[in-house]
Amino acid sequence: MDPTGAAPRVTTSPPARALGFWSATALVVASMLGTGVFTTTGFLLADLRSPWLILAAWLVGGIIALLGALSYGALAKHIPESGGEYLFLSRTLHPSAGYVAGWISLLVGFSAPLAAAANAFGEYTKDWLPSVPPPVTGTILLLVVTTLHAWDVKRGAFAQNLAVLIKVALLSIFIALGSTHMALAPPTSASSASIPDIAMSLVWISFSYSGWNAVIYVGGEVACPERNLPRSLLAGTLCVTALYLATNAVFLLAVPSEVLAGRLEVGRLAAAHLGGSRWADATTLLIALALLTSVSSLIMAGPRVYARVAADGYLPAWLATKGGPPRPAILLQLALALTLLWTATYQSLLSFIGFTLGLSTALTVFGLILLRRRLGPALPVPGWPWVPVAFVLAVLAMTGLSVARAPLPSLAGMAILGLGWLLWRLSKNAAAPR
Numbered sequence: 458m459d460p461t462g463a464a465p466r467v468t469t470s471p472p473a474r475a476l477g478f479w480s481a482t483a484l485v486v487a488s489m490l491g492t493g494v495f496t497t498t499g500f501l502l503a504d505l506r507s508p509w510l511i512l513a514a515w516l517v518g519g520i521i522a523l524l525g526a527l528s529y530g531a532l533a534k535h536i537p538e539s540g541g542e543y544l545f546l547s548r549t550l551h552p553s554a555g556y557v558a559g560w561i562s563l564l565v566g567f568s569a570p571l572a573a574a575a576n577a578f579g580e581y582t583k584d585w586l587p588s589v590p591p592p593v594t595g596t597i598l599l600l601v602v603t604t605l606h607a608w609d610v611k612r613g614a615f616a617q618n619l620a621v622l623i624k625v626a627l628l629s630i631f632i633a634l635g636s637t638h639m640a641l642a643p644p645t646s647a648s649s650a651s652i653p654d655i656a657m658s659l660v661w662i663s664f665s666y667s668g669w670n671a672v673i674y675v676g677g678e679v680a681c682p683e684r685n686l687p688r689s690l691l692a693g694t695l696c697v698t699a700l701y702l703a704t705n706a707v708f709l710l711a712v713p714s715e716v717l718a719g720r721l722e723v724g725r726l727a728a729a730h731l732g733g734s735r736w737a738d739a740t741t742l743l744i745a746l747a748l749l750t751s752v753s754s755l756i757m758a759g760p761r762v763y764a765r766v767a768a769d770g771y772l773p774a775w776l777a778t779k780g781g782p783p784r785p786a787i788l789l790q791l792a793l794a795l796t797l798l799w800t801a802t803y804q805s806l807l808s809f810i811g812f813t814l815g816l817s818t819a820l821t822v823f824g825l826i827l828l829r830r831r832l833g834p835a836l837p838v839p840g841w842p843w844v845p846v847a848f849v850l851a852v853l854a855m856t857g858l859s860v861a862r863a864p865l866p867s868l869a870g871m872a873i874l875g876l877g878w879l880l881w882r883l884s885k886n887a888a889a890p891r
Contacts, residue, residue: 478685478692481672483621484757485693487750489522490624491574493665494701495724495744498708500661503719504654508709514655515705518662519698522669524848526694528822529670530687531838535828537682540765541674541758542821547769549824553881558817559766560877565813565870567759568790571752572797575599578748581741595798598752603791606756607784620750627743628700631728635707638731660855665701667814668751669694674758707731760786771884813870819852 501511547555579591712727728740764783767776776786822845829836
């Protein structure tokens with residue numbers, strides 16, 4: 458027993474650094490490029506009414522994500538290990554902050570979105586499989602992808618890289634074909650949207666950009682991490698930002714506003730308007746592929762956090778990996794995701810995902826600021842101090858707006874944070890000598 462009362466660590470073998478720059482970048486792209494870009498713009502169009510203002514909002518969302526990627530890249534270069542916010546906050550602020558971040562990752566950051574993505578996959582493909590209930594399709598997807606990632610890191614990464622390549626290629630084809638129709642819907646007059654409308658739009662857009670930090674969860678398995686981690690964060694975020702701007706340009710400038718305004722399925726509606734049922738079916742395939750790669754990235758990243766928390770003694774030791782894929786943690790996440798998928802309780806978790814994860818990223822970059830002040834130039838931070846400070850202020854502003862607009866989900870998020878801290882105290886006390 459550690460005489461300081463700290464939780465006992467589990468001795469583990471160093472992970473094999475099997476992921477190169479392209480695999481790390483593909484993980485970022487897979488995590489970011491989900492269904493948000495195909496579902497959000499219709500509601501933005503109803504609120505803001507100006508295509509150019511909406512494009513500006515998507516650009517601002519991309520800039521905020523880039524600020525976060527640059528900040529996280531500096532931390533990842535300094536701490537090139539797996540664990541994500543749990544590891545960063547444990548090293549920069551306090552072990553309790555890291556534990557709470559790991560707790561949030563387990564419930565809110567990975568398992569709930571994994572269940573939601575699997576359920577959405579079943580819903581999007583039910584026209585092709587009318588006799589199969591969506592939860593069954595989602596379950597099959599989870600089982601297949603989980604088996605692939607539990608089998609071998611390289612094989613799982615290869616499959617994900619291939620799927621991401623196909624997804625980006627299909628989206629690029631959609632953009633190229635759609636751009637030839639942009640003259641059909643010229644920009645409308647200036648918007649009269651209020652500042653709160655614009656700010657709330659940025660909150661929704663930030664959900665679509667989430668995942669820019671995905672590679673930090675597998676940092677211990679990335680080759681040449683001091684170089685590849687920052688580069689993959691930046692390259693993946695830049696790639697998705699460009700794709701988001703181009704895709705929305707097609708939606709907003711090639712399709713009449715009345716077709717999309719206030720609608721959820723803007724991707725399929727835009728495709729049907731531009732090319733009929735064949736385009737609509739192809740877009741549905743693209744969205745299903747986006748969901749598949751999103752599931753793959755969550756299964757790849759999340760268990761590395763739980764394994765790291767277990768290795769540090771704050772979760773059961775059997776979750777800590779002795780080398781290779783963290784199979785016990787992968788199976789735990791699968792069980793949680795399947796439970797949420799079949800009970801539908803994941804909906805209550807999704808209501809405060811933005812609040813809790815926003816606080817987690819802001820706190821992580823705040824920890825970077827404190828660490829930089831302690832170490833000085835020995836810890837290089839791009840754009841210091843403006844880049845990390847601007848990111849923290851932007852995220853806190855959007856989080857504050859979320860609290861003002863939807864206080865109940867925020868209170869639920871605070872309750873989850875409080876429960877995580879209580880569990881940390883209990884685990885710390887249980888590990889203390891008697």
